[in-house]
Amino acid sequence: MRNLFPVLIVTAFLIALWYAAVIPMNAQWAQDQARRAGQDLSFSALVADTMRQQRPRLPAPHQVAGELWNSTVVEEMTGRRGWWNTGSLSNRSLIYHGWVTLSATLLGFAIGSALGIALAVGIVHNRAMDASVMPWAIASQTIPILAIAPMIIVVLNAVGVTGLIPKAIISTYLSFFPVVVGMVKGLRAPDQMQLDLMKTYSATGGQVFAKLRWPSAMPYLFASLKVAIAAALVGAIVAELPTGAVAGLGARLLSGSYYGQTVQIWSALFAAAILAASMVAIIGLIQRVTLRRMGMAA
Amino acid sequence: MRDTTTAPVISAQGLNLTFQTNDGPVHALKDVTLDIAKGEFVSFIGPSGCGKTTFLRVIADLEQPSSGTITVNGMTPEAARKARAYGYVFQAAGLYPWRTIAGNVKLPLEIMGYSKADQQARVEKVLELVELSGFARKFPWQLSGGMQQRASIARALAFDADILLMDEPFGALDEIVRDRLNEQLLALWARTEKTIGFVTHSIPEAVYLSTKIVVMSPRPGRITDIIDSPLPRERPLDIRDSPEFIEISHRVREGLRAGHLDD
Numbered sequence: 001m002r003n004l005f006p007v008l009i010v011t012a013f014l015i016a017l018w019y020a021a022v023i024p025m026n027a028q029w030a031q032d033q034a035r036r037a038g039q040d041l042s043f044s045a046l047v048a049d050t051m052r053q054q055r056p057r058l059p060a061p062h063q064v065a066g067e068l069w070n071s072t073v074v075e076e077m078t079g080r081r082g083w084w085n086t087g088s089l090s091n092r093s094l095i096y097h098g099w100v101t102l103s104a105t106l107l108g109f110a111i112g113s114a115l116g117i118a119l120a121v122g123i124v125h126n127r128a129m130d131a132s133v134m135p136w137a138i139a140s141q142t143i144p145i146l147a148i149a150p151m152i153i154v155v156l157n158a159v160g161v162t163g164l165i166p167k168a169i170i171s172t173y174l175s176f177f178p179v180v181v182g183m184v185k186g187l188r189a190p191d192q193m194q195l196d197l198m199k200t201y202s203a204t205g206g207q208v209f210a211k212l213r214w215p216s217a218m219p220y221l222f223a224s225l226k227v228a229i230a231a232a233l234v235g236a237i238v239a240e241l242p243t244g245a246v247a248g249l250g251a252r253l254l255s256g257s258y259y260g261q262t263v264q265i266w267s268a269l270f271a272a273a274i275l276a277a278s279m280v281a282i283i284g285l286i287q288r289v290t291l292r293r294m295g296m297a298a
Numbered sequence: 299m300r301d302t303t304t305a306p307v308i309s310a311q312g313l314n315l316t317f318q319t320n321d322g323p324v325h326a327l328k329d330v331t332l333d334i335a336k337g338e339f340v341s342f343i344g345p346s347g348c349g350k351t352t353f354l355r356v357i358a359d360l361e362q363p364s365s366g367t368i369t370v371n372g373m374t375p376e377a378a379r380k381a382r383a384y385g386y387v388f389q390a391a392g393l394y395p396w397r398t399i400a401g402n403v404k405l406p407l408e409i410m411g412y413s414k415a416d417q418q419a420r421v422e423k424v425l426e427l428v429e430l431s432g433f434a435r436k437f438p439w440q441l442s443g444g445m446q447q448r449a450s451i452a453r454a455l456a457f458d459a460d461i462l463l464m465d466e467p468f469g470a471l472d473e474i475v476r477d478r479l480n481e482q483l484l485a486l487w488a489r490t491e492k493t494i495g496f497v498t499h500s501i502p503e504a505v506y507l508s509t510k511i512v513v514m515s516p517r518p519g520r521i522t523d524i525i526d527s528p529l530p531r532e533r534p535l536d537i538r539d540s541p542e543f544i545e546i547s548h549r550v551r552e553g554l555r556a557g558h559l560d561d
Contacts, residue, residue: 193388196360200386201409202379211405215396294396295437 015061019051025058026050059263067267068094091247094271100248101236102275104164108171109232113225115172116179123180124187124213125205134184141177145170145235150242167248171235175228182224186217218294222287229279237272249275305372306333307461307493308357313366315352315519325518326352327363332512332521336460339487339494341504342512343550344557349519350497350512354463357495358386370461382410384461385454389469391446393438393453400425400434403453410457424452427486444468444475448482455490463495468503477535480506484533501554505529505546506538513550515557523553 023046030049034041041049051060059067075093076083082090089096119137122129149170156166190212198208240250249272256265315327327349334340342350355361356368359375370378378384385406393402400421407417425431428448438446447467454462468476480503487494498504504511505527513523528542537543 193390193392194394197386197388197392198409199360200358200379200384201406202382203409207409211409212394215394218396295398295439296395 018058018061022056022058022060023047023050026053026056029053029057055260056262059266063263064266064270067263068270071264071267094249094252094267097247097249097252097268098271098275101167101233101240101250101272104167104236104239104248105171105229105233105275105279107164107168108173108235109175109229111168112172112175112228112232113179116176116224116228117183117221119176119180120183120187121209123184125209134180137177137180140173145174145238146242148173149235149238153239153242167236167239170239171232174235175232178224178227178231179221182220182227183217186220187213189213189216189220215294218291219287219296222283222290225283226280229283230276233272233276233279307336307338308332308334308368308370308495310353310356310368311366313353313356313368314364315349315356315361316364327356328518328520330366330519330521332524334493334495334510336493337491338509339496339507340510340512341496341498341508342514343498343501343504344514344519344554345499345516347516347519348514348557349516350514351465352519353514354465354495354497357461358384358463382457383459384463385457385459387447387451387454387462387464387467389466391438391443391450393446393449395438398435398437399430399441399449402438402449403456406453406457412457420456424455425449427455427489428452429482442475444471444479447471448479451483451486455486455492460492461495462492465497466499467496469499476500476503481535483507488531501547501550502538505543505550506533506535511546511550513553513557515554522557523549525549525553 027046027050030046030053031041033049050056052063056063071092071094075090076095078084079090079092081092083093083095089099091097119129119133123133124130152170152173153166156162156169187209194212194216195208198212203211236248237250237253239245240248241254245251245254249268252268252271253265256262256268310330310332313327313330314325317324317326330349330353342353344350352361356363357370357375359379368375371381371383373381373383393399394405397405403421403424404417407420412420421434422431425434428451430445430448430452433441433445433449438449441449451462451464451467454464468479471479484507496504496507509527509531511523511525511527512521513525514520515522525546527546529537529546
């Protein structure tokens with residue numbers, strides 16, 4: 001709880017900065033409206049107006065928070081298509097869209113982590129893979145995901161793969177890389193002395209892996225999983241953009257920008273950020289529990 | 299005092315080892331010939347680069363000699379390693395931070411496929427041997443450096459290897475802890491009757507512990523003197539003030555100096 005105070009201070013500062021920016025960003029529109037109506041705006045009326053426009057350039061924090069609340073709890077509990085009235089999630093709620101994105105993210109993250117770990121194991125144990133895989137892995141990340149995502153979707157669509165899988169593959173594409181890099185480092189963390197010790201026991205390669213390399217790599221694994229899950233979420237959102245997807249946080253961002261619904265865009269952005277932060281926090285929790293049980297207080 | 303009619307446990311004949319480095323070949327061992335009998339406590343002493351650690355690593359099959367022959371228990375070092383003929387104690391304790399002390403001692407037993415019950419019994423036995431019985435469930439970071447090194451000795455003792463190879467095990471510890479560990483090591487040696495190869499920088503440590511002191515010198519790494527200690531096996535710490543002890547220490551020092559004069 002001691003480190004909550006600085007966090008709150010910074011948050012308060014950022015919100016104040018945000019409010020301060022809202023006034024000049026939206027003032028033009030407010031003044032234009034007033035001129036058209038032949039009115040004279042006082043400063044306080046101007047400020048009040050910039051905070052409650054329907055389609056502001058920059059929505060105020062309370063508008064975004066209100067939209068987040070309305071499009072989650074209110075929509076599901078009272079909406080005609082909400083969960084309370086129909087038993088299924090409303091397609092107008094951020095919970096529904098968040099879940100669509102989250103499911104692709106989690107699937108992509110799972111595949112990406114497994115692939116990353118498998119590649120790292122191969123790189124550490126196989127000389128040919130050591131020499132050949134890493135340059136390709138790095139090259140794969142230099143291609144802008146926005147350029148390659150539509151192609152992956154189109155190609156998969158052509159062979160009849162649609163829905164969750166293409167998005168998950170793009171998540172995989174982004175999330176395997178930090179896991180490879182982290183796990184190669186982690187599996188190579190044991191020093192020569194520890195490897196020599198294993199040799200004096202005439203341990204097999206499998207035993208060295210299970211008893212030395214794998215446990216040594218744990219702190220590295222969790223660090224890369226945190227990066228990977230955030231990357232997986234970005235991948236899933238990006239995958240929803242070029243396809244005209246009708247569901248998902250990416251779809252909300254896209255439709256928001258089509259119709260100039262800035263409040264909707266910002267609330268989708270915040271939903272994505274909250275989702276990412278929660279997932280990173282969950283991995284952090286698993287990390288703490290695991291490392292504590294391993295005697296490595298982290 | 300010892301039965302020297304039986305075959306030596308470790309026997310090296312004309313051993314050479316050359317490392318290829320970027321600065322050209324380094325002659326780490328030159329023409330090393332040495333026999334170690336069962337139950338001996340042999341110290342290797344010399345300045346850095348004299349090949350004492352390299353020789354120990356050759357015995358352990360961690361380095362391959364360039365020429366010459368060496369047998370361990372009558373086998374090649376590789377066969378001896380696979381037969382689990384020795385336990386090795388490194389300069390650093392190298393305990394796994396994610397295992398408790400008992401877990402660390404258990405490590406070689408797990409790898410070698412001992413039964414669960416046997417593992418438990420052996421862990422208890424060797425921890426008692428190094429006086430760490432109460433610390434089985436502690437993690438390494440909860441122990442002092444000297445205790446960690448004792449745990450690593452327990453780990454090397456856990457499977458019944460006849461030979462214990464120790465590479466400057468107490469090098470990083472302060473003198474007071476070191477004295478105590480030396481005393482404990484002698485007691486342990488007397489109880490277990492193992493053959494011990496011990497690398498050290500310290501003359502008093504070598505003389506206090508050993509039945510045989512091998513003095514080595516660098517460039518190329520070679521043996522300059524082999525001293526069979528006349529000290530009795532039973533050695534209280536104050537034996538270090540006896541005339542015999544001082545005389546052997548003097549001879550070791552002379553041997554080390556002679557090695558340096560050759561440079």
